[in-house]
Amino acid sequence: MSQDKPRTDPRILRTRQLLKDAFVDLLQEMDIEKISVNKIAERATINRVTFYLHYRDIPDMLEKMADEMIEDIQLAVNREPAHPNQTEDEDELAMLSLLEHIAEHAKFFKVVLASRRTPIFTERLLRMLSETVRQRLESGRPSFVNTAGVQKDIAVWYSSAALIGTIVSWVRNDMPYSPRFLAQQFSLLRTHNQ
Amino acid sequence: MSQDKPRTDPRILRTRQLLKDAFVDLLQEMDIEKISVNKIAERATINRVTFYLHYRDIPDMLEKMADEMIEDIQLAVNREPAHPNQTEDEDELAMLSLLEHIAEHAKFFKVVLASRRTPIFTERLLRMLSETVRQRLESGRPSFVNTAGVQKDIAVWYSSAALIGTIVSWVRNDMPYSPRFLAQQFSLLRTHNQ
DNA sequence: TAATTATCTAACACCTTGTAAATTAAGTCT
DNA sequence: AGACTTAATTTACAAGGTGTTAGATAATTA
Numbered sequence: 001m002s003q004d005k006p007r008t009d010p011r012i013l014r015t016r017q018l019l020k021d022a023f024v025d026l027l028q029e030m031d032i033e034k035i036s037v038n039k040i041a042e043r044a045t046i047n048r049v050t051f052y053l054h055y056r057d058i059p060d061m062l063e064k065m066a067d068e069m070i071e072d073i074q075l076a077v078n079r080e081p082a083h084p085n086q087t088e089d090e091d092e093l094a095m096l097s098l099l100e101h102i103a104e105h106a107k108f109f110k111v112v113l114a115s116r117r118t119p120i121f122t123e124r125l126l127r128m129l130s131e132t133v134r135q136r137l138e139s140g141r142p143s144f145v146n147t148a149g150v151q152k153d154i155a156v157w158y159s160s161a162a163l164i165g166t167i168v169s170w171v172r173n174d175m176p177y178s179p180r181f182l183a184q185q186f187s188l189l190r191t192h193n194q
Numbered sequence: 195m196s197q198d199k200p201r202t203d204p205r206i207l208r209t210r211q212l213l214k215d216a217f218v219d220l221l222q223e224m225d226i227e228k229i230s231v232n233k234i235a236e237r238a239t240i241n242r243v244t245f246y247l248h249y250r251d252i253p254d255m256l257e258k259m260a261d262e263m264i265e266d267i268q269l270a271v272n273r274e275p276a277h278p279n280q281t282e283d284e285d286e287l288a289m290l291s292l293l294e295h296i297a298e299h300a301k302f303f304k305v306v307l308a309s310r311r312t313p314i315f316t317e318r319l320l321r322m323l324s325e326t327v328r329q330r331l332e333s334g335r336p337s338f339v340n341t342a343g344v345q346k347d348i349a350v351w352y353s354s355a356a357l358i359g360t361i362v363s364w365v366r367n368d369m370p371y372s373p374r375f376l377a378q379q380f381s382l383l384r385t386h387n388q
Numbered sequence: 389t390a391a392t393t394a395t396c397t398a399a400c401a402c403c404t405t406g407t408a409a410a411t412t413a414a415g416t417c418t
Numbered sequence: 419a420g421a422c423t424t425a426a427t428t429t430a431c432a433a434g435g436t437g438t439t440a441g442a443t444a445a446t447t448a
Contacts, residue, residue: 009416009424010415011413011414012424033252036403036404049406049407049408049429050427052407057406058227119311123310148382150382151371154364157359157364161358161360164359165320165356165359166351188342189344203447209395240396243395244394246436247394250437
């Protein structure tokens, strides 16, 4: 998905892309415990030894992929518009960008979010959303829940888990609603509850 | 944690308990990818071959442990009272029972919920809570969010993910609030938002 | 005590991991 | 284009994990 910034040897980019694609491929077919460096290398048509030139082991590879996922999301969300619709406020537009980004890379997200046993990706998304929710709460903007009498910590846990959990369920169920509709539903949840 | 119902050879109970304790023990010390049948057996002072007499492999062991976790929770939640407090309604009492059960077995839940990479347990809890939330929604009782205009599916995803996510964060942060306080906070979230 | 059943021991073939050294291939730079 | 640099490949190795077998030993049950 993401491209390295400074001129990088194309062989490196090619190899990493092949390895990552092979991993996503395999994850569609089997549980992560059954995936070995052997299988990844074989599927990527890359020598097994080469894998170790790029990643320490499979968990290390997952972490780097999760980093890239977050980077790409930040880019997509900050890139903003491209979806003119005067009824949507700033927050709804950000959520729309996020959901559309996920929908565009459905194959990837379906695999890493829907597969049980790859919680790293969900963890990272949760962390990212917690930060957003916490900022919103501190800025006094309407939160996703009524915060009157509710401890701030708990409100943040509650709202961010609700968001990520809904998104994961949405992806797992093959995105039965459009990104725009889901973003609007989130806005409803946000504005009705204050 | 849980005991088998029909008279079972005490050697079986002993072996399984030793294996499960060893596993929880190891999970406190290392990531799950580093845990092998070898290590579990060694820590449990059980022969490695014996492990295979009880479980097909480690994922199978995890599944059985998750089943038992859910069984134990159902028992604890249905056992109800033991916490008289007239201000609490039925739902709040059920939540209180759940949180107290988790607090009682903090060592276990801390390990299986807080450890990244053991999502089976979280998955099972989510499934359980989704069922509860869906029933509540269909019975017309107040949900955890304002459901006016919100698709039922989405409301269920949202509320159940919020609950399980909050509980996981609560456990990961070493339960900084009492079960009763957290149960009350959930009630606030529930009653304020309708 | 005898019969049953669980656990242990030893051994097996096979797969996976992580690393090393030497060779080949591809990309970069002037 | 040719020299230089760096990536990928090949081959090899030791250590450890997996899942299964068959027979011996120990604990439980009736």
